[in-house]
Amino acid sequence: MRADARDNRDRILAAAREAFADDGDVSMNQVARRAGVGAGTLYRNYPTREALVLAVYRQEVEQLVEAVPALLAEQPPLDALRSWTVDLVDAMRRKHGLGDALSATAHQAMAEQSYGPVIGAITALLEAGQREGVVRADADPRDFLQLTGALWRAASGPEDRSPQMLELILDGLTARP
Amino acid sequence: MRADARDNRDRILAAAREAFADDGDVSMNQVARRAGVGAGTLYRNYPTREALVLAVYRQEVEQLVEAVPALLAEQPPLDALRSWTVDLVDAMRRKHGLGDALSATAHQAMAEQSYGPVIGAITALLEAGQREGVVRADADPRDFLQLTGALWRAASGPEDRSPQMLELILDGLTARP
DNA sequence: GACCGTAGTGGAGAGTTCTCCACTTATCAA
DNA sequence: TTGATAAGTGGAGAACTCTCCACTACGGTC
Missing domain, CATH: 1.10.357.10 (Tetracycline Repressor, domain 2)
Known part of the structure; x- marks a missing residue:
């Protein structure tokens, strides 16, 4: 796995953690924006909302x-x-x-x-x-x-x-x- | 209740019944189009998907x-x-x-x-x-x-x-x- | 250090849910 | 019959989910 990809993955997880802590109904888009990545990158790492939540x-x-x-x-x-x-x-x-x-x-x-x-x-x-x-x-x-x-x-x-x-x-x- | 309104209500229900019989995942938009009404009319009669399904x-x-x-x-x-x-x-x-x-x-x-x-x-x-x-x-x-x-x-x-x-x-x- | 294949990216796009409000029209009193 | 008026309408619009693919840039090789 490429280093930049791992970075993005981590940033997404961190952003999601913060966002979920603030409020339960956060859109996948919001998470992506918050992590500074495109929607595509978010979905490649976590194909469903469930996968992201479980992570x-x-x-x-x-x-x-x-x-x-x-x-x-x-x-x-x-x-x-x-x-x-x-x-x-x-x-x-x-x-x-x-x-x-x-x-x-x-x-x-x-x-x-x-x-x-x-x-x-x-x-x-x-x-x-x-x-x-x-x-x-x-x-x-x-x-x-x-x-x-x-x-x-x-x-x-x-x-x-x-x-x-x-x-x-x-x-x-x-x-x- | 106005007669035309009741008509629309009935048409929506009929359209939904057909659509659901064909296939489970029908969008609310599709139901509205199929019934020949706007999305607004659909939602005024059945505020949620659940309400429509129950009807x-x-x-x-x-x-x-x-x-x-x-x-x-x-x-x-x-x-x-x-x-x-x-x-x-x-x-x-x-x-x-x-x-x-x-x-x-x-x-x-x-x-x-x-x-x-x-x-x-x-x-x-x-x-x-x-x-x-x-x-x-x-x-x-x-x-x-x-x-x-x-x-x-x-x-x-x-x-x-x-x-x-x-x-x-x-x-x-x-x-x- | 320069090169190149490929892993990885971002965001446009098709489709969705639901709201809002400028407009249309059915109905009732006169 | 004819307004007046409140009930009812449709579809534009904002926000969403998820996919696709033209592009970018990382990292092994020489």
Whole structure:
């Protein structure tokens, strides 16, 4: 990769980070202008808005993913899953566009490739529960991420119903004797 | 309302119905052109794409709503809820844009006003279950519609995981002794 | 240092959403 | 029948997304 290209890529990411921090609905054009590049350059580096959003919040998401082992060490699996999910939904709500980007990729190939880490985190949480026999055997991490999208949408509405919905989902995940 | 205005309104609806039947991603401009009206007229009648979509599929949705009493007469509440939901998700998948429109309105005031019927149908199904003590008391119809949105997204992916997700949700809805 | 192939660029352009307001016209009272 | 008038119209316009390709300039080679 050419040095100037890498420079542009970095400038775009920096500009996007600033712009998203200021306000959620920033146009791709605005990001490009702010970074001092043409629209073409922006789109070559980040082909979709989602790709850009995921790149911007990569660190935040990584932190969430890395927190999993500690959670599992401290709490029973279902409690760990509950508090992790609350944090995830919270991040989706605070970081504009992240909820859309994450739940859009839940059942796509893209998710496996670029956002495997999140799926990996959910897998670890579910498997811990399965090992203890408290989570049903057919629980699927992509399904859970998709449901998390619904949670986030509910949390963003006028009346936050996400706690109740989360309890319902966890209840549905629980293994029955 | 002026007669010519009503005429235009009807022509727009007819044009939209045709256009949506042909293909899901039709631009608002195309609908306007097809109906022979200006963009302004289209937007005055249907302020958002969602509003137009809901108007176009009103009958389909009404049929779904009206089917509830028969379902409840034939089957136990949870089975009725299951089969009704399968039909709803199926409609969301076949009728382009309906899934987005419905799940977007799940927790908004708009839903109560213009799509109360769907909420009403879900309420009837849930209450039947509650009366028999098989559905948890704190189940909320808007939450359920929101979860249905996730189901639809999952059903539209490469691998249809919606049956498993539906079982999980129904399991979560079940009242525990 | 000069050369050249190719990776990389920017912005014009086609298409979109949605708003605004100068104009047109249906309707009702006289 | 005829105005008056408020309801209704259309399309120009501003801003957007995303693509395409004529150009520019980086960096390995001599």
